Amino acid sequence: MPSDENDRPAGVAASEGITLQELQLAARNHGMPLEGLRYDVTPIGLHYLLIHFDIPGADASAWTLSVEGRVRHPLALSMDALRARPAVTLTVTMECAGNGRARLYPRPLSQPWLSEAVGTAEWTGTPLGAVLEEAGLEDDAVELVFTGADHGTQGGEEQDYQRSLTIADATRDEVVLAYEVDGRPLPPQHGFPVRLLVPGWYGMTSVKWLRRIDAVAEPFEGYQMDAYRLRQAPDDPGVPVTRMQPRALMIPPGFPEFFERVRTVEAGPQVLEGRAWSGWGPVVRVEVSVDGGTTWEDAALGEPLGRYAWRGWSFAWDATPGEHELVVRATDETGSIQPTDQPWNHHGLANNMAQRVVVTAR
Amino acid sequence: MPSDENDRPAGVAASEGITLQELQLAARNHGMPLEGLRYDVTPIGLHYLLIHFDIPGADASAWTLSVEGRVRHPLALSMDALRARPAVTLTVTMECAGNGRARLYPRPLSQPWLSEAVGTAEWTGTPLGAVLEEAGLEDDAVELVFTGADHGTQGGEEQDYQRSLTIADATRDEVVLAYEVDGRPLPPQHGFPVRLLVPGWYGMTSVKWLRRIDAVAEPFEGYQMDAYRLRQAPDDPGVPVTRMQPRALMIPPGFPEFFERVRTVEAGPQVLEGRAWSGWGPVVRVEVSVDGGTTWEDAALGEPLGRYAWRGWSFAWDATPGEHELVVRATDETGSIQPTDQPWNHHGLANNMAQRVVVTAR
Numbered sequence: 001m002p003s004d005e006n007d008r009p010a011g012v013a014a015s016e017g018i019t020l021q022e023l024q025l026a027a028r029n030h031g032m033p034l035e036g037l038r039y040d041v042t043p044i045g046l047h048y049l050l051i052h053f054d055i056p057g058a059d060a061s062a063w064t065l066s067v068e069g070r071v072r073h074p075l076a077l078s079m080d081a082l083r084a085r086p087a088v089t090l091t092v093t094m095e096c097a098g099n100g101r102a103r104l105y106p107r108p109l110s111q112p113w114l115s116e117a118v119g120t121a122e123w124t125g126t127p128l129g130a131v132l133e134e135a136g137l138e139d140d141a142v143e144l145v146f147t148g149a150d151h152g153t154q155g156g157e158e159q160d161y162q163r164s165l166t167i168a169d170a171t172r173d174e175v176v177l178a179y180e181v182d183g184r185p186l187p188p189q190h191g192f193p194v195r196l197l198v199p200g201w202y203g204m205t206s207v208k209w210l211r212r213i214d215a216v217a218e219p220f221e222g223y224q225m226d227a228y229r230l231r232q233a234p235d236d237p238g239v240p241v242t243r244m245q246p247r248a249l250m251i252p253p254g255f256p257e258f259f260e261r262v263r264t265v266e267a268g269p270q271v272l273e274g275r276a277w278s279g280w281g282p283v284v285r286v287e288v289s290v291d292g293g294t295t296w297e298d299a300a301l302g303e304p305l306g307r308y309a310w311r312g313w314s315f316a317w318d319a320t321p322g323e324h325e326l327v328v329r330a331t332d333e334t335g336s337i338q339p340t341d342q343p344w345n346h347h348g349l350a351n352n353m354a355q356r357v358v359v360t361a362r
Numbered sequence: 363m364p365s366d367e368n369d370r371p372a373g374v375a376a377s378e379g380i381t382l383q384e385l386q387l388a389a390r391n392h393g394m395p396l397e398g399l400r401y402d403v404t405p406i407g408l409h410y411l412l413i414h415f416d417i418p419g420a421d422a423s424a425w426t427l428s429v430e431g432r433v434r435h436p437l438a439l440s441m442d443a444l445r446a447r448p449a450v451t452l453t454v455t456m457e458c459a460g461n462g463r464a465r466l467y468p469r470p471l472s473q474p475w476l477s478e479a480v481g482t483a484e485w486t487g488t489p490l491g492a493v494l495e496e497a498g499l500e501d502d503a504v505e506l507v508f509t510g511a512d513h514g515t516q517g518g519e520e521q522d523y524q525r526s527l528t529i530a531d532a533t534r535d536e537v538v539l540a541y542e543v544d545g546r547p548l549p550p551q552h553g554f555p556v557r558l559l560v561p562g563w564y565g566m567t568s569v570k571w572l573r574r575i576d577a578v579a580e581p582f583e584g585y586q587m588d589a590y591r592l593r594q595a596p597d598d599p600g601v602p603v604t605r606m607q608p609r610a611l612m613i614p615p616g617f618p619e620f621f622e623r624v625r626t627v628e629a630g631p632q633v634l635e636g637r638a639w640s641g642w643g644p645v646v647r648v649e650v651s652v653d654g655g656t657t658w659e660d661a662a663l664g665e666p667l668g669r670y671a672w673r674g675w676s677f678a679w680d681a682t683p684g685e686h687e688l689v690v691r692a693t694d695e696t697g698s699i700q701p702t703d704q705p706w707n708h709h710g711l712a713n714n715m716a717q718r719v720v721v722t723a724r
Contacts, residue, residue, distance in 0.1 A: 017379010023464060024623050026385060027476050030392030033551075035416045043549045045407035046417075052620050054397045055408075102385060109621065114389050154620035187405045189395075258414050258516035259471065261386050 012346075013107040022102075022112040031099075031116025037251045037275050040120070040305055040312075041091065044182055047119030048203075049189055050096045050111060052161055052224075053152030056209050060185070060193035065177070069145075069214035072136035079193050082179060085126040090174060090199060091306040093120045093277045095244050097202035097228055101348030108348035115249060115355055120275075120309050123197050125178030129171040132215075137167065141215040144170045145222070146196050149209035157223045163207050164220035165198065174199045174308060177210065199308035200243050200279035202350070204228050230345045238346075243279030245352035246338055248286045248313065248330035250274035252357050267321045267361040272299075275310035278332035285331040286313040292325035293340045293354070299328070319361035329354040374708075375469040384464075384474040393461075393478025399613045399637050402482070402667055402674075403453065406544055409481030410565075411551055412458045412473055414523055414586075415514030418571050422547070422555040427539070431507075431576035434498035441555050444541060447488035452536060452561060453668040455482045455639045457606050459564035459590055462704065462713030470710035477611060477717055482637075482671050485559050487540030491533040494577075499529065503577040506532045507584070508558050511571035519585045525569050526582035527560065536561045536670060539572065561670035562605050562641035564712070566590050593708045600708075605641030607714035608700055610648045610675065610692035612636035614719050629683045629723040634661075637672035640694035647693040648675040654687035655702045655716070661690070681723035691716040 013019065018026075029050045036046045060079045067075040096117035101108055103115075111117075132144070148161040169175070178197040179186060186192040191208030198205040204224065231238030251273050254265030276283040282304060287296040302312030313328075329338040342353035375381065380388075391412045398408045422441045429437040458479035463470055465477075473479075494506070510523040531537070540559040541548060548554040553570030560567040566586065593600030613635050616627030638645040644666060649658040664674030675690075691700035704715035 015379055017377055017381065018385050019379065020464075021621050021623070023380050023385075023388065023474055024476060025621070026388040027393045027464075027474075027478050028395045030411075031389045033390045033413065033417060035419075036550075038419055039550075043551065045409070045411070045549050046551055047407070049392075049407070051395065053618055054614070055395060057397075057400055102382075102389075112385055112389075114386060116389050152617045152620055153626065158617075187407050188398075188401075189405065189408055252416070255514045256415055258514055259383050259387070261383070264515065 011109040013109055018102070018112055019109065022109065025111045029111055031113060032119050034116060034249060034252050037249055041122055041182065042119040044121065044187060047121055047190070048096055048117040050098070050117065050203060051150065051189065052154060053150040055188050056149040056151070058149065058188070058192050058209060063193050063211070065194055065210055065213070067131060067135040067213045070138040070141035070217055071215050072138060073134065075131070075135050077131070079179065082126055082177060082194060086130070087124055087126055088176060089122055089124045090176065090197070091120060091122050091309040092197065092199045093118065093308065093310040094203045094206065095247070097204050097241050097349045100342065100351030100353060103353065104342060104344055104348050104351065108346060110348065118249070120305065121181045122183070123176065123178040124180035124183070125176035125197060127173065128175045128177055128196070129173065131177065132171060137215050140217040141167060142218065143167065143216050143220050145214040145216055145220045146207040146210055147212040147214070148207045149211050155223055155227065159223055161207060161224060162220070162222045163205055163224050164222070165205070202241060202244055227347065228349060229347070230349060232346060234346060236346070241349045244277065245350050246276070246278035246280070246283060246330040246332040246336050247352045248274055248276035248283070248328045248338065249355050250326065250328050250357060254359055263357065263359040265319055265359050265361050267319050269316065269318050272315040272317050272326065274313055274328060276313055276330040277310040278330065278336065280336060281333035283311055283330045284333045287329050288315040289327040290317055290324055293327045321361050323358065323360045326357045326359060327354050373471040375471055380464070380474055381471065384471065387473040391473055393475060394481050396478060396611060396614050399611055403484055403544065404481040406483065406549060409483055409552070410458055410479040412460070412479065412565060413512065413551065414516060415512040417550050418511040418513070420511065420550070420554050420571060425555050425573070427556055427572055427575070429493060429497040429575045432500040432503035432579055433577050434500065435496065437493070437497050439493070441541065444488055444539060444556060448492070449486055449488055450538060451484055451486045452538065452559070453482060453484050453671040454559065454561045455480065455670065455672040456565045456568065457609070459566050459603050459711045462715060463710030465715065466704060466706055466710050466713065470708060472710065480611070482667065483543045484545070485538065485540040486542035486545070487538035487559060489535065490537045490539055490558070491535065493539065494533060499577050502579040503529060504580065505529065505578050505582050507576040507578055507582045508569040508572055509574040509576070510569045511573050517585055517589065521585055523569060523586060524582070524584045525567055525586050527567070564603060564606055589709065590711060591709070592711060595708060598708070603711045606639065607712050608638070608640035608642070608645060608692040608694040608698050609714045610636055610638035610645070610690045610700065611717050612688065612690050612719060616721055625719065625721040627681055627721050627723050629681050631678065631680050634677040634679050634688065636675055636690060638675055638692040639672035640692065640698065642698060643695035645673055645692045646695045649691050650677040651689040652679055652686055655689045683723050685720065685722045688719045688721060689716050
C-alpha cells in the first residue's frame with residue numbers, strides 16, 4: 001500500500017514551520033531531555049515514548065495474551081501464567097525509528113523528533129522462544145504477528161497496532177514478553193500489562209499492550225510493516241527498518257538559554273560525556289569534533305551496560321573562549337559510522353546524523 | 363523588566379507554523395495524553411513536565427536546603443532532617459500556567475502547550491510553615507524567595523530559577539516541602555531530592571530542586587516573577603498569575619487517527635468522562651455541549667479526590683451518526699466559568715478556554 005498525497009504521515013511538509021498536527025503528536029509523546037544521558041538507566045518518566053493511537057485502559061487481572069494461528073497448541077496466557085514462567089531482566093537501549101526526523105528537509109510529516117527519542121531501561125519478562133516452543137509452531141509458519149490493544153486509523157486504514165517478526169528473529173534469546181520495567185509493573189504508557197521487547201531493534205517492533213501472537217504462513221503485510229520502510233518516494237518498495245543505526249549523543253555541556261537552548265560553558269578544561277549505541281553490534285569507537293566536524297579525536301569508551309544497552313563515553317576538552325560547534329559520532333563493530341550529513345528518506349526513518357551542539361565558552 | 367523584541371519567550375510568532383525553538387521545548391517537556399484523565403492519580407511518566415533550563419544532577423546525601431535572610435535562626439536542612447519532620451501526603455492537581463498557549467493567535471513564543479499540561483499526584487513532604495516558624499521570621503520579612511538548582515539564561519538574564527511567595531501564602535497549611543511522589547522519592551525531572559509544592563497554584567510556583575529559601579524585606583522582583591504576569595503588551599505592568607483558573611477536560615472518546623488525531627465513535631449511547639479543577643475553590647458545575655457550544659447540559663460530578671485535586675465528571679450522550687463538536691466547561695464555587703473564546707495575553711498564560719473535541723459517530 002504505497003503512500004499518497006492523502007496519506008499524511010507519509011506526507012512531506014510544505015514549509016519549515018511545524019504544523020498543528022505535528023505539535024499535537026509532540027505534546028503527547030516525548031523524548032528524553034539529553035541531560036538524561038547522565039543516568040545509566042533512564043528514570044522512567046524520562047524514557048522516550050511514542051504511541052500511535054491512544055494508551056488503552058487495561059485490567060491486568062483480566063488480561064489474556066493468546067498464541068494462535070499456525071500452532072499445534074494454542075495458548076491463552078494470563079498475567080499470572082506469564083509471571084510464573086522463567087524470568088529474565090535485560091538492560092536495553094530503545095530508540096524510536098523516527099528519531100531525527102524533524103531535522104530532515106523537506107520534513108516528513110509525522111512525530112517531529114529532534115534527537116531525544118531514546119531511553120534505557122531494565123525490562124523483566126519471560127523469553128518468547130520458550131512460549132512459542134510450548135505452542136508448537138506448525139511447519140508452514142514463517143512469521144509471528146504481534147497485536148497490541150491500541151486501536152486507531154492510520155494511512156486511511158483502521159487497525160490494531162500490529163507488527164511481525166520472522167521466526168528466526170522472534171526466537172532469539174533476548175526477545176522477551178516484558179511485564180516489568182525497572183523492577184515495577186509497566187506503567188500504562190509503556191505497555192501495561194505486557195509488551196514485546198526486541199532488544200537492538202527500533203522501538204516500533206516492541207509492540208505494547210500485547211494481546212495476541214499469531215503464527216502465520218505468509219509474510220505479514222499490515223500497515224505498520226509498510227510504514228517502516230526506507231524509501232525515497234511513496235511508490236518505491238523500499239527496505240524494512242529493523243535494527244538501530246549507531247548513534248552517539250552528548251550531554252549538552254554548560255547551561256542553556258530557555259528558548260533558543262543555546263549553551264554557555266566556562267572556558268578551560270572540561271569533560272564532555274555521553275552515551276553511544278547500535279543495534280548491529282557493540283560500539284567500538286566514538287569520535288568528537290570541537291570544530292564543527294573538520295577534525296576528530298577519539299573519546300574514551302566506558303564499559304557497556306550489557307549487550308543491548310548504550311555505553312558511556314567521555315572526552316577531555318579545553319574550551320577556548322568563543323563559539324564552538326561540538327560534534328560526536330559513533331562507529332559500531334560492523335564498521336558502520338554515523339554520517340555528518342543526513343541522507344533523506346520519505347518517512348524520515350533511521351536517521352542517525354551526528355549530533356551537533358553549539359556552545360559559547362566564556 | 364518589560365519584554366522587548368529580543369526577549370523571545372515573550373515574543374509573538376510571526377506565522378502559524380511552530381518554530382524550531384518551540385519544537386525543541388515540546389520535545390523536552392511533555393503534557394499528559396488526555397486519555398490519562400482516566401486515572402485518579404496520573405502515572406508519573408504521564409504527569410506534565412515543564413523545565414525551564416536543564417534537569418540538574420543532585421546527590422541527596424549531600425543536599426542541603428538552607429533557610430536564611432531575615433530569620434533569627436538560619437537553618438541548613440539535610441534530606442534526613444527533612445524526612446525526620448512531620449510528614450503529610452496531599453493529592454494535588456498541578457497545571458502549567460502556559461497550558462493552552464499554542465491555541466492563541468498570534469501565538470506567544472514559549473513552550474507550545476495545547477491542552478495537556480496537567481497531572482495529579484500524591485506528594486509527600488513536610489509543611490513549610492513549621493520550618494519557617496523554627497527559623498523565626500524577622501518582623502520586617504515580607505516574602506520568601508525560593509531558589510532551585512536549575513540554572514540558565516532567560517530574557518537575557520542569567521539566573522537560578524527563583525520564585526517568591528508572600529508570608530501569608532507560604533505559611534498556608536497545604537504548602538509543603540515535598541520529597542516523595544506516589545510513595546517514592548521524586549524522580550529527577552520532578553525536583554529530586556526536594557521541591558516546593560503550592561497546591562492550587564500554577565506549577566511555576568512549586569520550585570523544583572529547592573536548595574534555598576530566603577526571607578526578604580522587600581517584594582522579590584526576579585525574572586520569573588515578571589515573566590508570569592497577565593499583560594496585553596510588553597510594557598504593560600500586568601497582574602501576577604497565581605492560582606489555576608477553572609478547567610474541565612474530557613477523555614477524547616472513541617479512537618484517533620494517528621496524525622490528525624480526529625476521533626471516531628460508534629453511534630449510540632455512550633458516556634463522556636473527564637476531570638475538572640480550579641485553584642480558586644471547588645468545581646461546582648461541569649457543562650457539556652454536543653453541538654459546538656450552542657446548547658449546554660449539566661454533567662454529573664464525582665467526589666473530589668481532595669481539596670486540591672480534580673474531580674471526575676460524566677455525561678450520558680446518545681451519539682447520532684455524523685460529525686459532532688463536543689465542548690466542556692467548568693464553573694468553580696467563586697462563580698468563575700471557562701470562556702468558550704480565548705482572551706489573549708502577551709505571554710499566553712492562564713488560558714482556560716473550554717476544550718473542543720471533534721468526533722464523527724458512525
